[in-house]
Amino acid sequence: MLEKRDFYINGVWVSPATAHDCAVIDPSTEDQCAVISLGAQADTDAAVAAARAAFDGWSQTSKADRAALLTKLLEIYTTRGEEMAQAISLEMGAPIEMARAQQVGAGSWHLQGFLKAFESFEFERDYTASEKTLLEPVGVCALITPWNWPMNQIVLKVVPALATGCTMVLKPSEVAPLSAHLFAEFMHEAGFPAGVFNLVNGDGAGVGSQLSAHPDVDMVSFTGSTRAGIAISKAAADTLKRVSLELGGKGANIIFEDAHPDAVKAGATRCFGNTGQSCNAPTRMLVHKSRYDDAVAMAAETANATAVRPASDAGRHMGPLVSQAQYDKVQALIEVGITEGRLVAGGLGRPDGLERGFFVKPTVIADVTNDMTIAREEVFGPVLSIIPFDTEEEAIAIANDTPYGLTNYIQTQDDATRRRVARRLRSGMVATNGQGFALGSPFGGYKQSGNGREGGTFGLEEFLEVKAVSGWAIE
Incomplete structure (x- = not known):
């Protein structure tokens, strides 16, 4: 020791x-x-x-x-x-x-x-x-x-x-x-x-x-x-x-109708990165209704395909949460989320085969509305909430309806939409179409972020x- x-x-x-x-x-x-x-x-x-x-x-x-x-x-x-x-x-x-x-x-x-x-x-x-x-x-x-x-x-x-x-x-x-x-x-x-x-x-x-x-x-x-x-x-x-x-943060990832086919998978993977323990994680996925059912299925598939193993294991996988306190908090919020929305992947308890360690299942909860606890509290774990929307105005309203304002995400192939929405999102950072930020870019947030x-x-x-x-x- x-x-x-x-x-x-x-x-x-x-x-x-x-x-x-x-x-x-x-x-x-x-x-x-x-x-x-x-x-x-x-x-x-x-x-x-x-x-x-x-x-x-x-x-x-x-x-x-x-x-x-x-x-x-x-x-x-x-x-x-x-x-x-x-x-x-x-x-x-x-x-x-x-x-x-x-x-x-x-x-x-x-x-x-x-x-x-x-x-x-x-x-x-x-x-x-x-x-x-x-x-x-x-x-x-x-x-x-x-x-x-x-x-x-x-x-x-x-x-x-x-x-x-x-x-x-x-x-x-x-x-x-x-x-x-x-x-x-x-x-x-x-x-x-x-x-x-x-x-x-x-x-x-x-x-x-x-x-x-x-x-x-x-x-x-x-x-x-x-x-x-x-x-x-x-x-x-x-x-x-x-x-x-x-x-903290509660980032919205807006998937427009014309978003790249891989946008949902990439967004879910980003949410589960670092076992969800990132303040800028895209934990609220806002999906246009025309793509909603497919997005739910793809997010669930991504969660189910995410390997969970000890930190010392080689290869790409998700490790444990940091502590017992963090594990208990995430489990409690998953339980609340299950009662509020529709569980489509993951859920309570450790993944199969892991009896010790603060391991959790990558979890996806669908049919979420923005007034639910799971959509408002920062879980700080690998838990993705999926929310449908009809119009651009509705998506912007949902994204901004949070006490946080750290990082939001936009997925669309239309440049005018991407720039217009980015200007209206109340957050210190807006990542679009999977593009990372340049060396020296300012990191920080609005509101309670x-x-x-x-x-x-x-x-x-x-x-x-x-x-x-x-x-x-x-x-």
Whole structure:
């Protein structure tokens, strides 16, 4: 069993102020695979103090020096990618090949995107002939990251904070902390100055709340549930610190009458990816009535053909959910969905042959209406709801009728329809006809999906203050 109790504070690994062991569970076996310690107020204070002490020096380093360290970090990350894949697969159940290609790949991809954006980013801009606008680091940042895409979210927060001259304390999810511990090793190996990056493990009620309310923290960047995002915002309000949130989603995937024949299969497959544990998953499939019956059959066929196996198995398949709590939540919502709609694939319990592990069946529920619980709550599991629609106006109304607004999807071969509908969907991202987003595209949502943007230039700007200086030039 791995023992990872220490925290990374001020450039060294230190023991917790008070021992508070927390088990890390392998979701494929339900066995304990590691132990960490949860931090106390003294650990949080020490990490924040280290970041505060390092800020003046780090914020004044040159752009070239920061870029060189980030380039070194990318080299180490790439070289040690297999270690990272193994850690992620073990801690949160991503199938090992998916962990290598997508989970680890997301981190290196975003790091490359930030380096590209950083090359041309101007921190000093002429406003008039004699006035300068300066973009300066916001200060000490608390970075609170989730378990579902560990490196995706850690890189999306740590790297732009570093690039802009901020110092930080990272609190990864206590459910999946092994990858963050490894990332801290990468940071140390790259040679970042002591105190610039600090890591303290803890839960939301402990270290998460302590960081959110800490008077010496200038900004909180959080990815996770909308419920937790609201709590963090309230805790941060007393000190008026900046809060950037990337929260939940309930994406609509609109299948128009002229959509590509494979659109339904691709949408269902995307929904089941990462065992449905993605905030931008297309979990509501809106299908034109002329294609509805065929779509239901195709979605059910896709679910039934989706293999479910342990994370360590080779090949393409779906792994387990991350934890017992997540398994119980998803099972409860499937049960509600069965009573509300028509179950056409999957359902309650584990797939046949899997007696241990947090495995669930890829599930499809048809004849859903948008007022049903299964259409409104974020399941965060491989559960697809299918909703029929008649007209474009009805599809837009259904898609927008949600408290969330992260990612919506459009499937149509008519360019005018695709662009017209994209403009009217109330979400931070709209993916059309299966096209992915470019390197550095802004990731974030509307409404209860959050209020920040991550990635590329937009991600750098999140960590900057704007200062106007008059009389810069002598006239």
